[in-house]
Amino acid sequence: MFNYAIVIASDTRSSGENKDLCIDTIQKILKEPHYQCVYENILPDDKDRLKEELIHLADQEKVNLVITSGGTGLAPRDVTPDATLEVIHRQVPGISMAMLLASKEKTPMWMLSRAVAGVRNQTLIINLPGSPKAVEECLTAILQALFHGLEIINNIVKQH
Numbered sequence: 001m002f003n004y005a006i007v008i009a010s011d012t013r014s015s016g017e018n019k020d021l022c023i024d025t026i027q028k029i030l031k032e033p034h035y036q037c038v039y040e041n042i043l044p045d046d047k048d049r050l051k052e053e054l055i056h057l058a059d060q061e062k063v064n065l066v067i068t069s070g071g072t073g074l075a076p077r078d079v080t081p082d083a084t085l086e087v088i089h090r091q092v093p094g095i096s097m098a099m100l101l102a103s104k105e106k107t108p109m110w111m112l113s114r115a116v117a118g119v120r121n122q123t124l125i126i127n128l129p130g131s132p133k134a135v136e137e138c139l140t141a142i143l144q145a146l147f148h149g150l151e152i153i154n155n156i157v158k159q160h
Contacts, residue, residue, distance in 0.1 A: 001032065001033060001034060001035065001036055002034065002035055002036070002064040002065055002147070002150045002154075003035075003036050003037075003038040003063050003064050003065070004030060004035055004036070004037055004038065004063055004064060004065035004066065004067060005037070005038060005039035005040065005041075005057045005061070005063045005065070005066045005067070006022075006023050006026050006027075006037060006039070006040040006041070006066075006067050006068075006069070007040075007041055007042075007043060007050070007053055007054070007057070007066060007067070007068045007069075008020050008022055008023065008040075008041070008042040008043065008068070008069050008070055008130075009043055009044075009045050009050055009068055009069070009070040009071035009079075009080045009130075010042065010043075010044070010045065010070045010071070010130060011044045011045050011077060013042050013070070014042045014043055014044045015044070020042055021132040022069040022070070022128070022130065022131070022132050022135045023040050023069075024132075025132040025135045025136050025139075026067055026069065026128075026135060026139065028136075029136065029139050029140065029143065030065075030067070030139070034147055035065075038061075038063060039057065039061065039063065041053065045070070045071050045077040045078065045079055045080075046079070047079040047082055047083045047086075048083075050068075050071075050079065050080060050083035050084075051083045051086055051087050054066060054068075054083065054084065054087045054120070054125060055087050055120070057123065058087070058120040058121055058122075058123035058125070059120075059121065062121075062122070062123070063123055064122070064123060064124065064150050064153075064154065065123065065124050065125075065126070065146075065150060066123060066124070066125045066126070067126055067128060067139075068080050068084070068125070068126070068127045068128065069127075069128045069129065069130055069135055070128075070129070070130030071127075071130065072113050072114050072115040072127050072128070072129055072130065073112055073113065073114065073129075073130075074112055074114070078114070080115075080127050081114040081115060081116045081127055084116050084118060084125055084127055085116055085118070087120055087125070088116075088118030088119060088120050088125055089118070089119055089120055089121070090118055090119045091116060091117070091118045092117040092118055092119060092124070092149070093116075093117070095117035095126055095142050095145075095149075096115055096116055096117050096127075098141050098142050098145075099113070099115060099128075099137075099138040099141055099142060100113060100115075101141070102137050102138060102140070102141030103129075103134065103137060103138065106134075106137055113129060114127075115127035115128065115129065115138075119153055122153050122154055123153075124149060124150060124153055126142070
């Protein structure tokens, strides 16, 4: 079983102005026996705070997976991919591509996403969009390969 953390990046959700629905959507998809949510937090769209949170979760808490939601678009306050790029050691562009291809089937706005995925130490960090519907579409698109990717990162794949 892999543990994971959820970090929502949203000014309006962190202030309580809007209710977050993405946490429940993520937990509905990433469930036992393969995944266990050990942490969730809602932060404002602030690059430095997001970076601190991602580094803390990877380096101190050593979670296997960090799922972010929100802040992946083109608005000036959409800084989640920028924060992620500054903390990861290696990108995993196939995850982002798979999510884009899945989104392409659903919306003409798919090409406006800047979501990234990458590895920091033994933690996989994946940026998801900020709407529950898009979260479900993107997470479902990568779910089949996600477990195996986490096995590889954590060096628990059986060698042939």
